[in-house]
Amino acid sequence: MLNIISLGAGVQSSTMALMAAHGEITPMPDCAIFADTQAEPKAIYDWLDWLETKLPYPVHRVSKGDLGADFIKALGDKKGRCGQPPFFVKNTTATATAGVGILWRKCTQEYKLQPIRQQVRRVMVDTGEKRVQQWIGISSDEAQRMKPSGVKFIDNIYPLVDRNISRRDCLAWMKANGYPMPEKSACVFCPYHDDRFWRDLKVKQPTEFERAVQFERAVQGMQGTVLNGAKIYGQIFLHRSAKPIDQVDFRNKEDAGQQSMFGNECEGMCGV
Numbered sequence: 001m002l003n004i005i006s007l008g009a010g011v012q013s014s015t016m017a018l019m020a021a022h023g024e025i026t027p028m029p030d031c032a033i034f035a036d037t038q039a040e041p042k043a044i045y046d047w048l049d050w051l052e053t054k055l056p057y058p059v060h061r062v063s064k065g066d067l068g069a070d071f072i073k074a075l076g077d078k079k080g081r082c083g084q085p086p087f088f089v090k091n092t093t094a095t096a097t098a099g100v101g102i103l104w105r106k107c108t109q110e111y112k113l114q115p116i117r118q119q120v121r122r123v124m125v126d127t128g129e130k131r132v133q134q135w136i137g138i139s140s141d142e143a144q145r146m147k148p149s150g151v152k153f154i155d156n157i158y159p160l161v162d163r164n165i166s167r168r169d170c171l172a173w174m175k176a177n178g179y180p181m182p183e184k185s186a187c188v189f190c191p192y193h194d195d196r197f198w199r200d201l202k203v204k205q206p207t208e209f210e211r212a213v214q215f216e217r218a219v220q221g222m223q224g225t226v227l228n229g230a231k232i233y234g235q236i237f238l239h240r241s242a243k244p245i246d247q248v249d250f251r252n253k254e255d256a257g258q259q260s261m262f263g264n265e266c267e268g269m270c271g272v
Helices: 011-021 042-052 067-074 107-127 140-145 167-176 195-204 206-219 250-255
Strands: 002-006 031-035 059-062 088-090 100-102 132-136 154-157 235-237
Touching: 002 011, 002 107, 011 042, 011 132, 011 167, 031 107, 042 059, 042 206, 059 107, 067 206, 107 132, 140 167, 195 206, 195 250, 206 235
Parallel strands: 002 031, 002 132, 031 059, 132 154
Antiparallel strands: 088 100, 088 235
16 A cells, blocks of 8 residues: 655644654655645745655655636636635625625645645556555644545545644654744635734745735736636635735734634645
8 A cells, every 4th residue: 555645845744754754653655745736935845845855755746737827817717717715705796795705615626636636646557556545744633624535545544643743743843853844834825824824924925925915916806707607796805804915914813813714724735
């Protein structure tokens, strides 16, 4: 049976991959697979470059394409299709129901799960193996996110949960072994960012925050446009407040203790 890590390149999956390299989680993985939406912060790609040099097994980078560019291209195109993120939509027309809604999430399935599974099949063909244990880097404090793969030949396993390793434990392990701390992995424009993430991105990675600002501006004013065959009756926003992202005061929200939405993020395939 093949052992393949689903590598999000965040704290948990990176720690899991390195613990396997140390022999602390067995058996040694055959490979890891990173699904690239081409929308991660530069820090994640730099981290992945470094991580690859520390692992004794290969890391396959796969991609369906540029999620952000594909989304913008699909807007207004009656025949266009895109696995869109669950962006917030504020109704602004007199005939539409007032309030803020959210788009149906399709990005994880199309830009994460499908490319990974396609690469898994390629590895299976190359090796002749018939079954795969896919390692998912969910930690014990996020055990509610565990779920079956939904694919007959792939068994999802959760080595960190099995060993009762939390995200805090992961950070402690990285520090104890002299490794740098990875950033949280997620697309720069992901609407599941909590305010702490947005604040850190704005302060520590202003170029990446500006990417999110420019992306939002590119999709602003698309009221009445068509996406995946359905009309969008409103403006698209990255933040749940339905305010432009560069106008949100993240300090106030963070101080108020706003709950993170990462408990519902990307089905265990992003940000870990």
